[in-house]
Amino acid sequence: xENQTTTTRTAxxxxxxxxxxxxxxxxxxxxxxxxxxxxxxxxxxxIIAVGIYLAMTDFKKENQGFMSYGQGLGxxxxxxxxxxxxxxFFTFAYMKFIDPTITEQMMKKAVEEMEKKGLPDDQxxxxxxxxxxxxxxxxxxxxGLIGTVFIGLILSLIIAAILKKDRPVFE
Numbered sequence: 001x002e003n004q005t006t007t008t009r010t011a012x013x014x015x016x017x018x019x020x021x022x023x024x025x026x027x028x029x030x031x032x033x034x035x036x037x038x039x040x041x042x043x044x045x046x047i048i049a050v051g052i053y054l055a056m057t058d059f060k061k062e063n064q065g066f067m068s069y070g071q072g073l074g075x076x077x078x079x080x081x082x083x084x085x086x087x088x089f090f091t092f093a094y095m096k097f098i099d100p101t102i103t104e105q106m107m108k109k110a111v112e113e114m115e116k117k118g119l120p121d122d123q124x125x126x127x128x129x130x131x132x133x134x135x136x137x138x139x140x141x142x143x144g145l146i147g148t149v150f151i152g153l154i155l156s157l158i159i160a161a162i163l164k165k166d167r168p169v170f171e
Contacts, residue, residue, distance in 0.1 A: 005062035007075040010055055015082025018051035022087040030094065030102060036109030048083065048148070049155050052076040056163045066167045072160025073153075080152020084145040091144060095137040103135045 025047065034040050055075055060067045067075075095102055107128060114124045134143065 005059060007059060007071050008078065010059040010062070011075050011078035012082060014051055014055035014058065015079045016086065018047065018079065019083045019086030021047060021051075022083055023090045026087065026090065026094075030099070033105075035102070035106055036113065045151060045155075048080060048151055049159070051083065052079060052152065052155050052159050053163070055079050056159060060163065060165065066165050067160075067163060068166055069160050069164040072164055073156050076156025076160060077149060077152050080148050080156070081145075083152070084148030087148065088141040088144045092137040092141045095140065107131065107135065 022044070025044070029035060029037070029040055052075075056067060056072050059071070059075055110131060111124060111128065114127060119127075134140065
């Protein structure tokens with residue numbers, strides 16, 4: 001039997017690669033002042049989906065073209081957990097040490113968006129009070145990790161179903 005690559009090794013490899021890409025993408029958004037741009041925010045999902053796809057195809061290539069549904073699902077979720085940890089640590093460090101004013105910038109953008117929508121001032125104030133609870137690096141790390149894993153789970157369910165190829169029983 002040939003030496004086969006494990007899902008853990010592949011998830012670690014692609015988790016680190018996509019984690020680094022995520023850091024570069026996040027840095028570009030923050031430095032360019034596009035932190036509130038929803039369209040650019042949604043591109044993160046595309047990066048995650050492409051990362052899952054690449055990880056699964058890499059795993060299949062290293063395992064004679066085979067990957068069970070469970071292997072694909074586990075691979076995708078583990079990869080996203082690693083991405084979530086890497087990008088979460090980066091976000092924490094960025095907000096805590098590199099640019100502590102980023103929180104204020106995010107809050108200001110949120111107020112501007114609510115004002116554009118014509119929300120009353122009292123409603124904006126309530127929303128900002130609620131948002132302040134979540135706008136600290138520690139909470140954003142946890143929420144970001146959970147969100148990345150959840151999105152990874154949903155995308156992995158779909159991508160693994162498409163890419164799965166079970167080994168023949170009698171081989």
